[in-house]
Amino acid sequence: MSDSRGAIFVSVLIAALVALAIIFPQTREQAGPIVTEIRATSPSDGSTAFTDQQKDDIRNTVREYLIENPAVIVEALEALQGQQQQHSNRQTSNDALSANMDRLVNTRRDPSIGNPNATVTVIEFFDYQCPYCKRMAEDLAKLTEEDPDLRIVFKEFPVFGTESNLATRAALAAARQGKYQEFHLGVMGLRGAPSERAVFRLANSLGLDEDRLRRDMESQEIESSIQANYRLAQEIGVRGTPAFIVGDELVPGAMSPEAIRELIARKREGS
Numbered sequence: 001m002s003d004s005r006g007a008i009f010v011s012v013l014i015a016a017l018v019a020l021a022i023i024f025p026q027t028r029e030q031a032g033p034i035v036t037e038i039r040a041t042s043p044s045d046g047s048t049a050f051t052d053q054q055k056d057d058i059r060n061t062v063r064e065y066l067i068e069n070p071a072v073i074v075e076a077l078e079a080l081q082g083q084q085q086q087h088s089n090r091q092t093s094n095d096a097l098s099a100n101m102d103r104l105v106n107t108r109r110d111p112s113i114g115n116p117n118a119t120v121t122v123i124e125f126f127d128y129q130c131p132y133c134k135r136m137a138e139d140l141a142k143l144t145e146e147d148p149d150l151r152i153v154f155k156e157f158p159v160f161g162t163e164s165n166l167a168t169r170a171a172l173a174a175a176r177q178g179k180y181q182e183f184h185l186g187v188m189g190l191r192g193a194p195s196e197r198a199v200f201r202l203a204n205s206l207g208l209d210e211d212r213l214r215r216d217m218e219s220q221e222i223e224s225s226i227q228a229n230y231r232l233a234q235e236i237g238v239r240g241t242p243a244f245i246v247g248d249e250l251v252p253g254a255m256s257p258e259a260i261r262e263l264i265a266r267k268r269e270g271s
Contacts, residue, residue: 094248094250096235096236096237097236097245097248097249097250098248099235100232100235100236101248103228103232104123104153104155104232104236104245105121105123105153107228109172109221109225109228110153110154110155110156110225111153111154111156111171111172111175111180111181111184112151112152112153112154113141113144113151113152113154113181114143114144114147114150114151114152115144115148115149115150115151116151117151118149118150118151119149119268120149120150120151120246120247120264120267120268121150121151121152121153121246121247122140122143122150122151122152122153122244122245122246122260122264123152123153123155123244123245123246124140124152124153124154124155124242124243124244125155125157125229125233125238125241125242125243125244126154126155126156126157126241126242127157127158127159127160127164127241128158128160128163128164128167128168128171128187128188128190128194129160129161129163129164129167129193129194130160130241130242132241132242132253132254133188133241133242133254134188134189135254136242136254136255137184137185137188137189138185138188139257139260140152140260141181141185142257143257143260143261143264147264149268150264154180154184155229155232155233156168156171156172156225156226156229157229157230157233157238157241158226159240159241163193163194163195164194165226166194166196166199166217167187167194167199168226169217169218169222169226170183170187170199170200170203170213170217171183171184171187172216172217172222172225172226173212173213173214173216173217173219173222174203174206174208174213176212176216177208177209177212177213179206179207179208182206183202183203183206183208186202186205186206187199187202190202200213236250237250238250238252239252240252240253242254244260246260246263246264246267247267247270249263249267251263
C-alpha cells in the first residue's frame with residue numbers, strides 16, 4: 001500500500017473523531033490542539049512520524065471526505081449520543097437498584113427458594129408465558145440445589161395478558177399453602193397458555209385446597225403484591241422478561257446456567 005493510500009485509510013478512521021472534536025471541543029483550563037501529532041506504524045521499525053507532505057495529504061483527505069460524505073458526521077454524532085444515553089441509563093438503573101435493594105431482596109410477600117441467609121441473592125422478574133423463563137425454570141431450581149449459599153427471589157411480573165395474570169395469582173395463592181415451588185415449576189412446564197382449566201388441574205394434582213386457592217387469588221394482598229412488582233420494575237428499568245438482579249447488577253434477558261454461575265461467582269468474589 002502506498003503512503004498516500006495509507007494516509008487515506010488513516011484519515012477515514014479519524015474523520016468522525018476530528019469532526020466531533022471540532023463540534024464538541026473539550027473544556028480544559030488550557031486547550032490543546034485536537035491532533036498534536038499524526039503518526040504511522042511500520043511493521044519493521046515501529047512508530048515513526050509522518051512527513052509534512054503526508055500530514056498535508058491526510059488533512060486534505062479528511063476535509064474532502066467530510067465534504068463528500070457529510071452523513072459520517074451525523075452517524076458519529078448519533079453513535080456518540082447513543083453511547084451517552086446507554087451510560088446515562090446504566091447509571092440511572094444502578095442508582096435505582098441501590099435505592100430499592102431492600103424491596104428487591106427483603107420483601108416477605110415474594111416467594112423464594114434456597115438459603116434465606118445466603119451471601120448472594122438472585123432476583124428474577126418473569127412471566128409464565130415467557131418462553132425463555134420456561135426454559136430457565138428448572139435450571140434456576142437446580143442452582144439452589146447445587147449451591148447451598150444461594151437464594152433466588154421470584155418477582156411475579158405478568159405482562160403477557162389474562163392467562164399470565166391468572167397463573168401469577170394462582171402461584172401466589174399456592175405459596176400460602178406451602179406449595180409455591182412445585183406449582184411454579186408445574187405452570188412453567190405447561191404447554192401453551194396457562195388456562196384456568198390447566199391451572200386448577202395442576203393445583204388438584206398437588207393436593208391444594210381449591211376453594212381456598214380461589215379465595216386467595218382474589219385477595220387484596222395478592223393484587224397489591226402484583227402492583228408493587230409493576231412499580232418496582234418500572235423504577236429499576238425492567239422492560240421485559242426474564243430480567244435478573246444479581247448482587248447490584250441488572251441483567252436483562254435469558255442467561256445460560258454457566259453464565260449465571262459465573263456472575264454469581266464474580267459477585268461472591270467482590271463481596
